Amino acid sequence: MAGTAPGAREALELEIGRVSDRNRPERTKVVIADVVAGTLRTPLSSLLHSDGNWDTYDVVVRRDGMPLSLVHVAAATPADEAERLVLDTLTRLTPPAPPWEDLHPQNWPAVRVAIPTTFSRVDDLERAVRSVSRLRYPAFDIVVVDNRPVPDRQDYDRIAGASDRAVSILHEPRAGISAARNRAFSSCPHDLIAYTDDDSMVEPNWLEALVRPLLVSEAVACSSGLVLPVDICSPEQALFERLFEGFNRSFVPRSYPAMAAGDPLFPYAPGRLGTGANMAFRVRWLHQIGGFDVSLGTGTPSRGGEDLAAFVRIILHGGSAAIEPAAIVWHDFRPTADQLKRQVYGYGVGLGAMCLALMIAEPRARRDIVRLFPRAAWMYLRSGNCTVRSAEDGEPAPRAWRMRHAAGMLSGPALYLESRYRSRRVA
Secondary structure, three states, rough: OOOOHHHHHHHHHHHHHHOOOOOOOOOOOEEEEEEEEEOOOOOOOHHOOOOOOOEEEEEEEEOOOOOOOEEEOOOOOOHHHHHHHHHHHOOOOOOOOOOOOOOOOOOOEEEEEEHHHHOOHHHHHHHHHHHOOOOOOOEEEEEEEEOOOOOOHHHHHHHHHOOOOOOEEEEOOOOOHHHHHHHHHOOOOEEEEEEEEOOEOOOOOHHHHHHHHHOOOEEEEEEEEEEEEEEEHHHHHHHHHHHHHHHHOOOEEOOOOHHOOOOOOOOOOOOOOEEEOOOOOOOOOOOOOOOOOOOOOOOOOOOOHHHHHHHHHHHOOEHHHEEEEEEEEEEEOOHHHHHHHHHHHHHHHHHHHHHHHHHHOOOHHHHHHHHHHHHHHHHHHHHOOOOOOOOOOOOOOOOHHHHHHHHHHHHHHHHHHHHHHHHHHHH
């Protein structure tokens, strides 16, 4: 797989290279070191020492377009030593080849790229649209779904001007990211649709990497990739990334059913199948499961879980899923401590709501969740980190996080029922 073109990479670096204005310890910049044919494409000196605003760097090591590992480098590390660390890491890594590695079609299928938004962060949305417009993919269209009750046409001109490609804007007045995503695929003229968020930026080869797993078979219904932070501004955010976000995911490409090996909770453990900021679907599979549950997700009392519920239902209906780490999305999230606490609570709510939603929608899920609940509860309490995974470094989540996450999970089912009641009234 080809790496990112230098010109496109430089353009993206300009977008994501903003310096944090928060006076936090351990300010970490996340960068990608591309190794092509055994040689670093860009000297690490230009990546690591372009300014003095960072204490450390998390270097995502990518060989021939495939992310393989993460190397933590102190800012004081000389560039030649950092390069040695990166190249030494590659010599120890021989990941298994995914079944789609050799798929290079002459005619790539057309794809719709959809971005749901409430236009609350127009600057971020402009940047997201700009990054999508730079995709190195032969056939795609861009759709922004306005999820406000009443549209503001002045914003539309601004978003259209952010791209040198045509941008279609659809209006979905029903609140919630699920309703917005459903609006995007219900009118999709293509067989495939990809989604990202309005505060994210995609790598130029993102769509190619995300689509390739779907070409293996018609049974592969969905794919997802890696979501990386632009930077990390506090130790709390670093822990949050390791527990909940992109850094908790493997750099190894995998597909179902292989990804279920060794996971006693599959497919119900959160995050194993992907994330809503970086996912693609065969449209017919979304129609088959009835789309995203409009009572789940951001903008509803349930707060989340709609992406995970869609992944799980596809598996339960006989479809397959794939994870391709080469499909990279960046998210720009510099949270305060209070925002992190709210996010942890919201993740708990979304998880509890998703479990009830699956039990209502799928008889098999009802049986599975009841059967797996004792083991899942034991694994959750034993981990001490708001997940069912044992922490690799033994670092537990703060007690306040654990309490809020557990409270969110307990509240999730009731909030989902409230969300369903509201959805029916709106309908």
